[in-house]
Amino acid sequence: xxxxxxNDEILLNIEKPxxxxxxxxxxxxxxxxxxxxxxxxxFPDVYEIGMSHLGIQILYDMFNQREDTWCERVYSPWPxxxxxxxGEKLPLFALESQDPIKDFxxxxxxxxxxxxxxxxxxxxxxxxxxxxxxxxxxxxxxVMGGGPCSYNPEPLAPFFDMFYIGxxxxxxxxxxxxxKDWKKAGxxxxxxxxxxxxxxxxxxxxxxxxxxxxxxxxKAFTPNNPHAKEKIEKQVVMDxxxxxxxxxxxxxxxxxxxxxxxxxxxxxxxxxxRFCQAGMLYxxxxxxxxxxxxxxxxxxxxxxxxxxxxxxxLSSSDYSQLPELIDYLIEECSARKVNISLPSxxxxxxxxxxxxxxxxxxxxxxxxxxxxxxxxLRDVINKGLTEEVILDGASKAFQGGWTRVKxxxxxxxxxxxxxxxxxxxxxxxxxxxKYYEIPKDQRHGxxxxxxxxxxxxxxxxxxxxxxxxxxxxxxxxxxxxVKEEIRAQLNQKSIKYNYHEADVTVLEGILARGDRKVADVxxxxxxxxxxxxxxxxxxxxxxxMEAFEELGIDPEFYTLxxxxxxxxxxxxxxxxxxxxxxxxxxxxxxxxGEITPNCRQxxxxxxxxxxxxxVCVEGKN
Amino acid sequence: MKVRIKFAKQxxxxxxxxxxxxxxxxxxxxxxxxxxxxxxxxxxxxxxxFAAPLGVGITSEGEYFDLELKTPVSSKEAVERLNQVMVxxxxxxxxxxxxxxxxxxxxxLVAAADYLVSFREGMEPGENWQEKIRxxxxxxxxxxxKKTKKNEKEVDIKPYIYEMEIRGESxxxxxxxxSVKNTKPELVMEAFFAFCGQEFQPLSLLIHRVxxxxxxxxxxxxxxxxxxxxxxxIE
Numbered sequence: 001x002x003x004x005x006x007n008d009e010i011l012l013n014i015e016k017p018x019x020x021x022x023x024x025x026x027x028x029x030x031x032x033x034x035x036x037x038x039x040x041x042x043f044p045d046v047y048e049i050g051m052s053h054l055g056i057q058i059l060y061d062m063f064n065q066r067e068d069t070w071c072e073r074v075y076s077p078w079p080x081x082x083x084x085x086x087g088e089k090l091p092l093f094a095l096e097s098q099d100p101i102k103d104f105x106x107x108x109x110x111x112x113x114x115x116x117x118x119x120x121x122x123x124x125x126x127x128x129x130x131x132x133x134x135x136x137x138x139x140x141x142x143v144m145g146g147g148p149c150s151y152n153p154e155p156l157a158p159f160f161d162m163f164y165i166g167x168x169x170x171x172x173x174x175x176x177x178x179x180k181d182w183k184k185a186g187x188x189x190x191x192x193x194x195x196x197x198x199x200x201x202x203x204x205x206x207x208x209x210x211x212x213x214x215x216x217x218x219k220a221f222t223p224n225n226p227h228a229k230e231k232i233e234k235q236v237v238m239d240x241x242x243x244x245x246x247x248x249x250x251x252x253x254x255x256x257x258x259x260x261x262x263x264x265x266x267x268x269x270x271x272x273x274r275f276c277q278a279g280m281l282y283x284x285x286x287x288x289x290x291x292x293x294x295x296x297x298x299x300x301x302x303x304x305x306x307x308x309x310x311x312x313x314l315s316s317s318d319y320s321q322l323p324e325l326i327d328y329l330i331e332e333c334s335a336r337k338v339n340i341s342l343p344s345x346x347x348x349x350x351x352x353x354x355x356x357x358x359x360x361x362x363x364x365x366x367x368x369x370x371x372x373x374x375x376x377l378r379d380v381i382n383k384g385l386t387e388e389v390i391l392d393g394a395s396k397a398f399q400g401g402w403t404r405v406k407x408x409x410x411x412x413x414x415x416x417x418x419x420x421x422x423x424x425x426x427x428x429x430x431x432x433x434k435y436y437e438i439p440k441d442q443r444h445g446x447x448x449x450x451x452x453x454x455x456x457x458x459x460x461x462x463x464x465x466x467x468x469x470x471x472x473x474x475x476x477x478x479x480x481x482v483k484e485e486i487r488a489q490l491n492q493k494s495i496k497y498n499y500h501e502a503d504v505t506v507l508e509g510i511l512a513r514g515d516r517k518v519a520d521v522x523x524x525x526x527x528x529x530x531x532x533x534x535x536x537x538x539x540x541x542x543x544x545m546e547a548f549e550e551l552g553i554d555p556e557f558y559t560l561x562x563x564x565x566x567x568x569x570x571x572x573x574x575x576x577x578x579x580x581x582x583x584x585x586x587x588x589x590x591x592x593g594e595i596t597p598n599c600r601q602x603x604x605x606x607x608x609x610x611x612x613x614x615v616c617v618e619g620k621n
Numbered sequence: 622m623k624v625r626i627k628f629a630k631q632x633x634x635x636x637x638x639x640x641x642x643x644x645x646x647x648x649x650x651x652x653x654x655x656x657x658x659x660x661x662x663x664x665x666x667x668x669x670x671f672a673a674p675l676g677v678g679i680t681s682e683g684e685y686f687d688l689e690l691k692t693p694v695s696s697k698e699a700v701e702r703l704n705q706v707m708v709x710x711x712x713x714x715x716x717x718x719x720x721x722x723x724x725x726x727x728x729x730l731v732a733a734a735d736y737l738v739s740f741r742e743g744m745e746p747g748e749n750w751q752e753k754i755r756x757x758x759x760x761x762x763x764x765x766x767k768k769t770k771k772n773e774k775e776v777d778i779k780p781y782i783y784e785m786e787i788r789g790e791s792x793x794x795x796x797x798x799x800s801v802k803n804t805k806p807e808l809v810m811e812a813f814f815a816f817c818g819q820e821f822q823p824l825s826l827l828i829h830r831v832x833x834x835x836x837x838x839x840x841x842x843x844x845x846x847x848x849x850x851x852x853x854x855i856e
Contacts, residue, residue, distance in 0.1 A: 002709075004633055009824055012678050017636040023708050025648070251648060253641045305648030305706075307666075336651070337659045337667075360663035 005093040005100075006081075014080045018254045019047035022073075022095030025251040026303065028060070029096060030070040036180050037069040038104045040094050040141070043076075043112070044119035045534065050075040051250070052258030054312060055110055055147065059168045061246035069176060072096040073250075074107075076119045077126060079532065085126055092126035101127040104141045105179065109160075111149035114511035115504065115534035117156060120145075121526040124159065131523060133161045133206060138189050142179075151234075151281055152460040154570040155514035155522060157205035161193060165574055166201045166235030167267075169243050174199050194227040201235035204228060208573070210516055216557050218515065218568040234281075234576045238613040240267055241289040245296055248303040260308035260341065261300040265293060265325065269314035270599035270615055272606075274382045274590050275371070275410065277459035278314055280578050283606060284614035285599060290321045294328050301338055309333060310341040317346040318600075326354055343367075347393035352400055365404035365450075366397050372413060373423025379593045380415050382463075382586075387427065395434045404448045405431060410456040411478040411499070414467045414590065421478055424451060425485035425495075432491035452498045453482060455505040459512050460571045461578065463586030468562035469509045475502035503541040507533070510558040515570040518558070521547045579607035622690045623725050624699065625852045627714040629682040630675065634710035639674040645711075646686060652706040655699065656692035672727035672848060673734060673798055673833050676805070681830035683735070685848045687719065687727040696855045717852030724835070724851045732836035733783060733845050734798040736806045737829045739791040744825030746817040751787055757816045758785050765812050778804055778812065783843075785809070791829075798833065 011017040043050030063071035072094035091100040146164040207228035211219040268285035340358040345351040435447035479499040524547035532538035659665035668689040699716035719725040762777040781797035781804040814821035838844035
């Protein structure tokens with residue numbers, strides 16, 4: 001039996017010891033003496049969050065198919081264990097072998113959201129790996145990053161040896177092969193990084209120099225090593241059917257956030273909402289083959305024993321063979337007593353019919369994401385959802401027996417006026433009215449409309465990457481406008497209002513569009529005790545502001561400024577297929593309130609056509 | 622058909638709590654392809670019930686749950702199929718059919734359990750603790766302070782300690798279990814440490830459950846039968 005890294009005394013005195021013992025169903029054990037490469041795959045947040053992430057499951061399966069590689073998992077120790085590990089100087093370990101991460105060949109970290117950046121430093125620190133790549137030696141693993149936040153890796157640049165820009169299924173095998181050659185040749189750390197830098201999609205931050213203008217913006221971003229590429233090209237899997245997909249994903253003992261089979265039906269989104277980073281990063285939209293999905297769904301249910309299956313994609317309603325897939329799942333799942341969960345469906349007659357078959361109407365609620373309160377602003381953000389469609393959907397849902405509706409909006413969008421904010425309250429009121437139009441004897445008591453607003457954070461590689469943000473107080477004022485307007489509505493008792501925290505928004509904005517200078521602030525904030533920033537009970541805005549103050553860096557340089565069209569962005573050296581010119585056009589159209597049709601209606605020439613696949617070639621073969 | 626499944630929980634699995642073990646078996650039964658019965662409604666759940674939840678940190682070779690099956694299966698095949706989908710540390714020991722009625726209700730049947738308790742090195746209740754077990758059990762009563770929500774009260778647990786003796790390096794305990802007289806081995810050992818004049822730390826114990834029993838006795842007479850023996854092998 002395996003010897004655990006933590007002793008009984010520790011495991012019996014911390015919350016949920018199951019987070020740290022591995023041994024889960026479908027986790028992969030290998031003989032460490034029989035492999036050449038040991039890869040630790042990390043999601044820098046608590047186990048239950050990290051285990052819910054499909055990307056890691058895909059790469060874990062793909063790497064472990066290689067006989068020469070053993071890929072294991074590691075997550076952020078929760079603060080209770082963090083404290084003990086620091087006190088006793090215990091090195092962070094991988095779940096499968098329970099061996100220290102510092103003895104691995106690679107530590108791969110998926111970076112899914114900005115508020116996990118301090119946890120990356122926590123993982124390095126607890127692993128007893130130097131925080132900065134420059135301080136690592138031949139004894140240390142190569143630390144690499146990937147995932148959506150690596151599309152602006154600059155605030156994290158000094159902490160990583162390399163970043164993988166794009167989808168993991170593509171060039172990882174080349175990288176691992178190169179590593180084996182390097183290891184056999186017994187060359188220096190720098191020489192491996194030079195080999196890696198030649199592989200498409202791999203970015204080695206140490207091989208680039210940044211020069212700044214006096215105003216703090218970037219003057220030049222240039223390679224300082226002959227092996228480093230001028231531009232890093234995003235790597236994309238063009239055939240999403242004949243590729244890696246885990247048929248035996250790891251099943252946690254404790255309830256993870258996603259305690260279900262996750263079936264990714266497509267990548268990308270045809271819609272082109274101007275605030276949405278995923279919608280641009282994952283272009284072009286690529287659908288998985290229906291037969292493959294049916295077969296995979298069945299295999300996953302058999303190998304995991306999960307009681308629920310969920311479809312995953314940015315906009316499931318746009319999957320062209322959705323009715324066929326759902327019919328199949330309803331039949332298969334009812335025989336197996338597996339529940340179906342269907343997020344991100346547009347509310348229309350089809351989806352209401354499907355949902356009434358798979359959910360208890362009385363217990364479930366319907367979700368709309370109008371994102372903005374007025375049609376004008378919805379046109380600015382290119383959210384192709386009209387008030388008429390929303391009211392019609394709500395009306396149909398109420399007639400079908402639903403009484404609960406959730407509405408999601410953003411505050412702080414470009415060009416937003418007070419009328420747009422108040423529009424949120426008015427839309428909620430109109431929906432409530434639709435409910436009370438139903439004769440009293442045919443409805444079920446009061447309806448419940450939950451309005452949630454988050455504050456908009458401009459992200460790299462979106463048409464809104466030029467947009468300015470606001471101060472914390474301004475955000476709270478915006479939420480107050482909505483709150484008061486809701487209270488002034490006739491059906492206010494049926495409307496509940498929640499809003500997101502403003503200080504997290506400000507920090508997320510800084511990290512999202514930050515440059516290399518932000519890295520020092522990140523390290524300073526971590527050293528002051530900032531960690532688990534995405535958990536409101538642990539988030540310490542004051543520590544971050546102290547760090548900015550002490551380093552003499554102005555946080556508002558990153559937030560308040562509306563960028564000029566000429567500015568060189570920290571992430572401009574990355575190419576995602578979608579061109580900066582297209583994003584500029586979209587930004588200018590947004591300012592004029594002009595909408596852009598979706599990819600299936602009409603090609604807008606975004607640049608992703610260069611990949612020659614997915615929706616860009618639909619109907620052309 | 623109602624079956625009673627006996628399993629062992631060892632090694633690292635002792636850190637998995639009772640609720641998560643229930644979830645684990647719901648998934649395991651699905652993976653094994655056993656045709657379990659489900660409740661009605663939009664989120665059907667498997668009809669299963671566990672006997673005597675085991676605390677975190679305790680290992681066992683005598684855990685039980687009852688499961689309703691729609692399609693009969695032989696004991697041999699069921700054990701094999703379940704063991705093919707277990708993780709290290711979990712092993713299905715037997716699958717037996719139990720009749721409807723009293724014998725078929727694992728939860729309400731539980732009356733006693735056997736434990737082996739040993740000590741972590743250097744955490745024994747003083748020297749010569751082996752010799753003190755007899756005198757400990759010869760006391761007219763064994764009083765412990767039981768904390769309730771409102772106050773503390775003294776309770777005599779001696780009637781609930783059915784057996785206590787040395788077995789090799791360990792202490793064997795046969796204790797009352799179930800909803801009314803449930804007596805945890807930690808409680809008995811705490812009293813024993815106090816009897817030995819030693820300070821008690823829960824961590825000093827290594828507890829292993831060996832068996833769980835039902836009581837078939839009548840009119841106050843005790844006749845303990847293991848939950849497994851209340852069922853019959855399925856051919």
